[in-house]
Amino acid sequence: MEKIIVRGGKRLKGRVRVHGAKNAVLPLIAASILPSRGDLVIQDVPMLEDVKTITQVLESLGIKADLNEEKCSIKINAENLTSTQAPYELVRKMRASSVVMGPLLARKKHCRIPLPGGCAIGTRPIDQHLKGLKALGVEFEIGQGYIEGRVPDRLRGTKIYLDVASVGATQNIMMAAALAEGRTIIENAACEPENVDLANFINAMGGRVRGAGTDTIRIDGVDFLHGTEYCVIPDRVEAGTYMAAAAITRGEVFVEGALSDHLKPVIAKMREMGVEVLEGENGIHVRAEGELKSVNVKTLPHPGFPTDMQSQMMALLLTANGTSTLTETVFENRFMHVEEMKRMDAKMKVDGRTVMIEGGHPLSGTTVRSTDLRAGAALVLLGLIADGETEVTDLYHIDRGYVDLVGKLRALGADVERVTEEELQERMKAKHSYA
Numbered sequence: 001m002e003k004i005i006v007r008g009g010k011r012l013k014g015r016v017r018v019h020g021a022k023n024a025v026l027p028l029i030a031a032s033i034l035p036s037r038g039d040l041v042i043q044d045v046p047m048l049e050d051v052k053t054i055t056q057v058l059e060s061l062g063i064k065a066d067l068n069e070e071k072c073s074i075k076i077n078a079e080n081l082t083s084t085q086a087p088y089e090l091v092r093k094m095r096a097s098s099v100v101m102g103p104l105l106a107r108k109k110h111c112r113i114p115l116p117g118g119c120a121i122g123t124r125p126i127d128q129h130l131k132g133l134k135a136l137g138v139e140f141e142i143g144q145g146y147i148e149g150r151v152p153d154r155l156r157g158t159k160i161y162l163d164v165a166s167v168g169a170t171q172n173i174m175m176a177a178a179l180a181e182g183r184t185i186i187e188n189a190a191c192e193p194e195n196v197d198l199a200n201f202i203n204a205m206g207g208r209v210r211g212a213g214t215d216t217i218r219i220d221g222v223d224f225l226h227g228t229e230y231c232v233i234p235d236r237v238e239a240g241t242y243m244a245a246a247a248i249t250r251g252e253v254f255v256e257g258a259l260s261d262h263l264k265p266v267i268a269k270m271r272e273m274g275v276e277v278l279e280g281e282n283g284i285h286v287r288a289e290g291e292l293k294s295v296n297v298k299t300l301p302h303p304g305f306p307t308d309m310q311s312q313m314m315a316l317l318l319t320a321n322g323t324s325t326l327t328e329t330v331f332e333n334r335f336m337h338v339e340e341m342k343r344m345d346a347k348m349k350v351d352g353r354t355v356m357i358e359g360g361h362p363l364s365g366t367t368v369r370s371t372d373l374r375a376g377a378a379l380v381l382l383g384l385i386a387d388g389e390t391e392v393t394d395l396y397h398i399d400r401g402y403v404d405l406v407g408k409l410r411a412l413g414a415d416v417e418r419v420t421e422e423e424l425q426e427r428m429k430a431k432h433s434y435a
């Protein structure tokens with residue numbers, strides 16, 4: 001088992017480049033099932049475990065998909081789509097693989113995928129995905145842990161109102177509607193930047209999607225989609241994580257590639273705390289010094305404060321003076337990191353969906369467990385200012401969403417390393433034999 005070891009006390013300084021967005025590239029790769037003609041090339045693909053998993057899902061469907069780690073790109077040709085069944089071993093690793101449903105139903109009028117199940121941050125139902133796809137003409141059977149969808153006639157555009165502005169449901173419906181007959185209108189659609197990226201990608205393949213980024217999306221179905229070349233948007237959560245790292249250590253960091261338009265709520269809250277944030281054309285400059293003010297934060301669907309930045313923000317609030325509150329409204333169980341942070345002497349109290357955070361107290365390093373990918377990153381960030389050594393375990397979460405977190409933090413001056421259990425044992429042995 002590998003661990004990240006952080007020794008606190010270093011002020012981060014320098015420049016860090018953000019990779020392409022995980023949450024944008026996953027639906028883009030799923031949408032690559034749609035074109036029946038030509039090659040697709042996606043650029044600035046982050047080489048993450050999740051990206052490898054969704055690529056394997058495509059390969060399991062008979063699609064040619066070549067990830068080029070050096071060029072950070074993927075080349076896909078879906079002309080030879082032979083299967084409509086996604087394997088359990090892959091889908092269970094990553095909930096986002098349920099977004100292959102829409103494209104499979106659009107291309108082959110059939111799909112069979114394992115029920116994604118709950119996860120560390122909540123139950124995460126997919127009722128809105130199913131409601132939308134049913135409205136387009138899909139019939140579903142659910143049993144023995146699988147969902148099977150069939151289109152008896154053909155997909156037909158219609159008006160769909162989502163009860164919850166679900167990111168994944170909007171994606172699944174958008175992709176199915178891209179090849180449906182007539183116009184589909186999604187109301188109360190999720191307007192996250194990743195969904196705008198998906199709409200732009202579908203349009204680059206010859207689709208007709210309008211209104212993405214607002215709560216009403218119109219999709220006019222076309223007969224077929226074709227290959228294209230496309231570059232994924234930068235990862236706003238990765239960018240926000242390094243912005244938080246800079247502020248926590250009272251450092252000065254230029255986050256290259258970060259788009260301020262995608263990070264408005266994060267920038268606003270950091271400024272309210274007293275962090276200096278300069279928005280540039282090529283990135284965001286963050287600088288913090290001395291005492292920061294406590295603030296109240298509530299996570300919301302975009303353009304509200306993103307739930308995927310909640311735990312990193314919590315880490316930052318622990319360094320502010322006074323009491324802050326952080327309310328999670330998107331997921332019902334996204335506070336598992338609170339108990340881990342308390343193990344580092346963080347002063348916090350959970351009351352329903354709100355955490356009271358008493359900032360400004362010293363933190364101490366100890367062994368803590370990543371409970372989800374953002375929580376894992378947040379614990380590493382806390383380790384940057386804790387006394388002594390912090391060991392973060394369960395790194396498979398972090399590997400789902402961060403390219404080389406350790407290398408990037410080290411380049412900014414952090415005292416952090418990734419070691420295997422064996423290496424740690426060797427070190428202990430060497431220490432004892434020396435003593």
Ligand SMILES: CC(=O)N[C@H]1[C@@H](OP(=O)(O)OP(=O)(O)OC[C@H]2O[C@@H](n3ccc(=O)[nH]c3=O)[C@H](O)[C@@H]2O)O[C@H](CO)[C@@H](O)[C@@H]1O
Nearest residue numbers: 023096124125126127128129164166167168307308330331
């Ligand atoms: C791979 C990916 O892009 N993941 C992101 C995506 O997840 P994901 O697409 O799963 O998130 P959703 O927007 O669907 O979920 C938001 C809320 O809606 C609920 N819900 C969702 C679907 C549904 O059919 N019924 C229902 O009740 C969920 O339980 C949750 O409470 O958006 C989330 C919200 O910004 C982010 O935290 C995730 O990082």
Ligand SMILES: C=C(OP(=O)(O)O)C(=O)O
Nearest residue numbers: 023095096308373374401
């Ligand atoms: C929760 C996240 O991802 P997923 O939806 O894939 O679990 C995330 O990226 O923070």
